[in-house]
Amino acid sequence: MNYQMLLECHAAGTAITKEEAQILELELDSQLASISVSRTQGCVEAAPDHICEAASVRKGSYWITCFASVLDQINPVPIGKKARGATVFDKLVENGYAIK
Numbered sequence: 001m002n003y004q005m006l007l008e009c010h011a012a013g014t015a016i017t018k019e020e021a022q023i024l025e026l027e028l029d030s031q032l033a034s035i036s037v038s039r040t041q042g043c044v045e046a047a048p049d050h051i052c053e054a055a056s057v058r059k060g061s062y063w064i065t066c067f068a069s070v071l072d073q074i075n076p077v078p079i080g081k082k083a084r085g086a087t088v089f090d091k092l093v094e095n096g097y098a099i100k
Contacts, residue, residue, distance in 0.1 A: 003027045003067050007047070010070055011054035021075050024067055028084060031064050036095045043067075044097060057085075062097075064088050 006020050016024070031043040043064035052059045055066035056073070068084040077083055 004042075004063065007051050007055070007063075007067055007070060011050050016070070016074055021071065024071050025075075028064070028068060028071065028088075032088070032091050035064070035091055035097075044092075062092070064092075 003024055006016060006024060010016055031041060034041060035044065041064075044062050046060050047055075047063045047066045049059045051063070051066050052061050055061070055069040057065055057069050065085065065088055068088040072083050072085050
């Protein structure tokens with residue numbers, strides 16, 4: 001199952017399991033690693049409004065921002081460690097993406 005399908009299920013009210021959260025973690029790491037290499041990644045396209053709303057981010061946000069936010073909600077990082085959403089924001093800025 002890909003991250004978009006997992007986020008669609010999440011937006012529809014289905015809880016994300018620990019295993020699915022691990023898949024999202026791996027996908028986020030993969031997308032962060034490739035974001036500086038390719039500008040054609042689907043993760044830097046705008047997510048649908050209902051996905052943004054479910055992720056508690058601004059409408060028009062990138063898919064990668066949405067799934068980082070969902071991960072931060074369901075599996076918060078330890079105190080003192082940078083949130084996934086902040087890491088994604090930094091990576092987007094670093095690679096010249098317009099922040100939505």
